[in-house]
Every structure is written in structure tokens, then in C-alpha cells.
Amino acid sequence: MKRIRTFGAAAAALGLAAALTACSGGGLLDAPKDDSAEGAGESYTVGVSYPTSNSPFWAAYMDFVEEGAEQLGVELNTVAANGDEQKQLADVQNLISQGVDGLIITPTSTAVASQLLQTAADADVEVVVTDRYPDFEPGTEGKPPYTAFIGPNDELAGENIARALIDAGSDKILALGGVPGSSVTEGRKAGLEKAIENGGTLVQYQAGDGEAQENGLSAFESLLQAHPSGTANGVWCYNDNLCQGAIKAAQNADRADEYRFGGMDLTPEAITAIEKGDYYVSFGGHWLQGGFGLVMLYDKLGGKDPKTPIVKLDLLEVNADNVAEFKEQYIDNPPEYDFTELSQITNPDATGSFEITLR
Structure with missing residues (x-):
């Protein structure tokens, strides 16, 4: 057997x-x-x-x-x-x-x-x-x-992340994308854009130079400097790693309460962040x-x-x-x-x- x-x-x-x-x-x-x-x-x-x-x-x-x-x-x-x-x-x-x-x-x-x-x-x-x-x-x-x-x-996932944020009231979105050139990156971006066409505003899309937390941390630090309080209220991420980095950047700047964050992969850290209330949604499996x-x-x-x-x-x-x-x-x-x-x-x-x- x-x-x-x-x-x-x-x-x-x-x-x-x-x-x-x-x-x-x-x-x-x-x-x-x-x-x-x-x-x-x-x-x-x-x-x-x-x-x-x-x-x-x-x-x-x-x-x-x-x-x-x-x-x-x-x-x-x-x-x-x-x-x-x-x-x-x-x-x-x-x-x-x-x-x-x-x-x-x-x-x-x-x-x-x-x-x-x-x-x-x-x-x-x-x-x-x-x-x-x-x-x-x-x-x-x-x-x-x-x-x-x-x-x-990937396109549906990218759309669903954005739609979850928009439906919750976070309709002015900063987006952290993946590394350009892969079907995964382009598919998720296309889904984001599709969701925005049906409601919401894409304040800025930042193409990625990596997919790790440190990439999300540094990228969102730059976005925080470029977009003062009140200009955005949602953060769409290519994956959970980028979003966890973005959350840390926002917490370090004492601005985490301004945003809902959403991404995908269902990593352990993402699940913990959802339980704590730091992370709004993740898609995966x-x-x-x-x-x-x-x-x-x-x-x-x-x-x-x-x-x-x-x-x-x-x-x-x-x-x-x-x-x-x-x-x-x-x-x-x-x-x-x-x-x-x-x-x-x-x-x-x-x-x-x-x-x-x-x-």
C-alpha cells in the first residue's frame, strides 16, 4: 500500500x-x-x-x-x-x-x-x-x-487585488509591480489596469527591480516621499513580499493607517499581517x-x-x-x-x- x-x-x-x-x-x-x-x-x-x-x-x-x-x-x-x-x-x-x-x-x-x-x-x-x-x-x-x-x-488576480481595495474604499492606488518582461508581471498589471478602468484612480505604478521585501521597502519609501498624505489610500502589490516591505516603510514613516494593502501569494508573513490588521487581503494557493x-x-x-x-x-x-x-x-x-x-x-x-x- x-x-x-x-x-x-x-x-x-x-x-x-x-x-x-x-x-x-x-x-x-x-x-x-x-x-x-x-x-x-x-x-x-x-x-x-x-x-x-x-x-x-x-x-x-x-x-x-x-x-x-x-x-x-x-x-x-x-x-x-x-x-x-x-x-x-x-x-x-x-x-x-x-x-x-x-x-x-x-x-x-x-x-x-x-x-x-x-x-x-x-x-x-x-x-x-x-x-x-x-x-x-x-x-x-x-x-x-x-x-x-x-x-x-494572473490577470484576474491582479484585477481582484485592485477590486478588493477599491470596494473597501481605497480607490486611490499606488502600485508596486514586478520585474518587467515576464507574463506574470504583465498579466497582473493588465488586471490592475482593468479594475481601474471600472472605478478608482491609479496614482502611480512603480515597476519593480526585484520581488523581495527589501525591494518593496525601498520602492515604497520613494513613493511616500513623492505622494504626501491624502493623495493615495490603497497599495496594490505584485506579491506579498513587496507589500510586506511597503507596510514596513509606511510604519516607519508613521503613515500605515493611511492605506489598505493588497497582494498575492499567501505567505506566512502575509497571513500573520492579515490577522494583525496590517494587511487587507492576499490571494494565493x-x-x-x-x-x-x-x-x-x-x-x-x-x-x-x-x-x-x-x-x-x-x-x-x-x-x-x-x-x-x-x-x-x-x-x-x-x-x-x-x-x-x-x-x-x-x-x-x-x-x-x-x-x-x-x-
């Missing part, structure tokens, strides 16, 4: 932000099953190239990938790019030379995505892309092939995409094409109204997941449909 356990420590710390509902019959574990992944499919080695190891979000992402690999009998070879495009290209080449059967890749930027995919295609290695859309669908003529994409619906992507790749290696080759996940909203419920369901009593229920190889009734929900 296969062993099915709850998430690792990093995922639990991040908040276990979502429950997976798969139309195939759940994915959440109801009872042990006698069948095993090893008996249902071959064993594969999968390389995982992801942006950085210095992030609670990406640590949780890898926790979930590792949980899926254990259940499906997959061996992993993982490497972090540390935000360096050339390192990521070299990493992927090394993974291929080591004989991996397939790859899960999160490009450090949209610009490098095509090169990464072409490198894999030249070696006839299947790839699932996560988080950062390469800007073309699988099978696009004249573009390198890949198996599937799964990641957050999309670290699950890594494990879902592994299922899609596992199926492809076993001869089953993904039923939906492009999956854009709608995210969970956590604020003061539901943070206690969120913690009770996913931190204090974390659910268990059965990856074999999600795979077409081990479950012929699997539909390939993934959702992130708060029960």
Missing part, C-alpha cells in the same frame, strides 16, 4: 492555501487505496527548474512537487535558477544531459522561455511549463513544442501548480495527453473575514492529497480539472 502523507513543513508554514477539488472524484484523500502508482505506470526521472530557493512560496511549490513524486513513484532532479536566465539555460541543458525523462520548467522570464523549450525539444524531452506563460500555446506553428502550461490566472504540473507530465510520459493543455488557476482570497477559517482548515488540520486520483494513468476516470477552493 502506498504511503500518503500531508504536505511538508514549508507548505504547512505557507498556509496550505487551498483545497484541491478534481472532478475525477476529489484528489483529497477519503480512504487508503490498495492500488499503487508503481503498479499502474512506469518509473520516470523528472527534472524541475524553478526560479529561486530563497522564497517560502517556491519552497512550498517544491514540497508539493515532492509529495506528488513520492506518491507516483517519480524520481526528481531539482535545481533553482536564482533569477539568472543564463544559469537556467545551463541548468536545463545539464538536466537533459543527465537523462531526465521530462521537465517541469518555470522560466525566469518570458524572454528565455522559448530558448528553454527549444533546448528540450532538440533533445526530444517533454516539458510542462508552470507559473510563467511562454506567450504561445502548445502546438503553435513556428514555436518550440511543449506539453502543457499550468499557472495562476497557486503553489499547488507544481504538483499538478507533475501529474500532467506523468500522464504524458505514460501516453496520455493532458485533457486541458492550458490551465489558468483562479486563486483563493483570504482577508480578515475568513483568515480564521482558512487557518483552521489548512494549517491546524491540513488535508491529505491522493495524486493517483488525479492521474489518468492511475485513475481512468480522472478529468484533468483542477480548482483551488476554501471548503
Whole structure:
């Protein structure tokens, strides 16, 4: 009987932000099953190239990938790019030379995505892309092939962050964006702009030169100097890290009460800040995409094409109204997941449909 356990420590710390509902019959574990992944499919080695190891979000992402690999009998070879495009290209080449059967890749930027995919295609290695859309669908003529994409619906997330702030009365917004050039940054920015078109004012959008708290701290210090009290009342952030830095800058300037802050990723610090009343809202749960992507790749290696080759996940909203419920369901009593229920190889009734929900 296969062993099915709850998430690792990093995922639990991040908040276990979502429950997976798969139309195939759940994915959440109801009872042990006698069948095993090893008996249902071959064993594969999968390389995982992801942006950085210095992030609670990406640590949780890898926790979930590792949980899926254990259940499906997959061996992993993982490497972090540390935000360096050339390192990521070299990493992927090394993974291929080591004989991996397939790859899960999160490009450090949209610009490098095509090169990464072409490198894999030249070696006839299947790839699932996560988080950062390469800007073309699988099978696009004249573009390198890949198996599937799964990641957050970034435009909707960016819109929802802004809409939550505006609906709460924070309609004059200062925005801290991500590093230009990635589909994630541009998608979330497009969502922000869409929300503003339907109400509210974008006082200033500040493009990022990094995604860490210190980047948010320094960027918002500059915005505070440029925009005196009364000119803005909401802060939209590309991610939680930037917003936590912005909150510290506002607190240091004794101006935190002027703003509501909103972002995404559902990091541990963000959840704590919501509980304290310092942070208005965060959206997340999309670290699950890594494990879902592994299922899609596992199926492809076993001869089953993904039923939906492009999956854009709608995210969970956590604020003061539901943070206690969120913690009770996913931190204090974390659910268990059965990856074999999600795979077409081990479950012929699997539909390939993934959702992130708060029960």
C-alpha cells in the first residue's frame, strides 16, 4: 500500500492555501487505496527548474512537487535558477544531459522561455511549463513544442487585488509591480489596469527591480516621499513580499493607517499581517501548480495527453473575514492529497480539472 502523507513543513508554514477539488472524484484523500502508482505506470526521472530557493512560496511549490513524486513513484532532479536566465539555460541543458525523462520548467522570464523549450525539444524531452506563460500555446506553428502550461490566472488576480481595495474604499492606488518582461508581471498589471478602468484612480505604478521585501521597502519609501498624505489610500502589490516591505516603510514613516494593502501569494508573513490588521487581503494557493504540473507530465510520459493543455488557476482570497477559517482548515488540520486520483494513468476516470477552493 502506498504511503500518503500531508504536505511538508514549508507548505504547512505557507498556509496550505487551498483545497484541491478534481472532478475525477476529489484528489483529497477519503480512504487508503490498495492500488499503487508503481503498479499502474512506469518509473520516470523528472527534472524541475524553478526560479529561486530563497522564497517560502517556491519552497512550498517544491514540497508539493515532492509529495506528488513520492506518491507516483517519480524520481526528481531539482535545481533553482536564482533569477539568472543564463544559469537556467545551463541548468536545463545539464538536466537533459543527465537523462531526465521530462521537465517541469518555470522560466525566469518570458524572454528565455522559448530558448528553454527549444533546448528540450532538440533533445526530444517533454516539458510542462508552470507559473510563467511562454506567450504561445502548445502546438503553435513556428514555436518550440511543449506539453502543457499550468499557472495562476494572473490577470484576474491582479484585477481582484485592485477590486478588493477599491470596494473597501481605497480607490486611490499606488502600485508596486514586478520585474518587467515576464507574463506574470504583465498579466497582473493588465488586471490592475482593468479594475481601474471600472472605478478608482491609479496614482502611480512603480515597476519593480526585484520581488523581495527589501525591494518593496525601498520602492515604497520613494513613493511616500513623492505622494504626501491624502493623495493615495490603497497599495496594490505584485506579491506579498513587496507589500510586506511597503507596510514596513509606511510604519516607519508613521503613515500605515493611511492605506489598505493588497497582494498575492499567501505567505506566512502575509497571513500573520492579515490577522494583525496590517494587511487587507492576499490571494494565493497557486503553489499547488507544481504538483499538478507533475501529474500532467506523468500522464504524458505514460501516453496520455493532458485533457486541458492550458490551465489558468483562479486563486483563493483570504482577508480578515475568513483568515480564521482558512487557518483552521489548512494549517491546524491540513488535508491529505491522493495524486493517483488525479492521474489518468492511475485513475481512468480522472478529468484533468483542477480548482483551488476554501471548503
